[in-house]
Amino acid sequence: MRSKRASCHSSAGKHESRKIMSHKKPTPILGEHNAKICPVCGKRSYSAGGIHPQCAVQQADAPREAQLKAKKKAEAKKTPVVKKLPQTWTKKICPNCGVQTHVRKRICDCGFDFFKS
Secondary structure, rough: OOOHHHHHHEEOOOOOOOOOOOOOOOOOOOOOOOOOOOOOOOOEEEOOOOOOHHHHHHHHHHHHHHHHHHHHHHHHHHHHOOOOOOOOOOEOOOOOOEEEEEEOOOOOOOEEEEEOO
């Protein structure tokens, strides 16, 4: 059984002419005069309104998304970012001063008593 690569060679080993596939695309029958271009994505649209349904949703949601981004950015400026240290099973965080201490330690250096609270 001969492979596809060997199909272009004759049994004598001489190279036969290869046929190259055409890379030309067919021209559209309607042409570009009927083309509706989507104002959001810039691609050709076949819908009645001239805009893709998913692009229409994106366009309608744009003002709301801008408001949400502005609100989120304003809230981020109000609250300071506190870097939390990862808590392990061998350490506990003092609620009074925020220092990590050993789990078995009863009273923190700041004077907080873990067993009374």
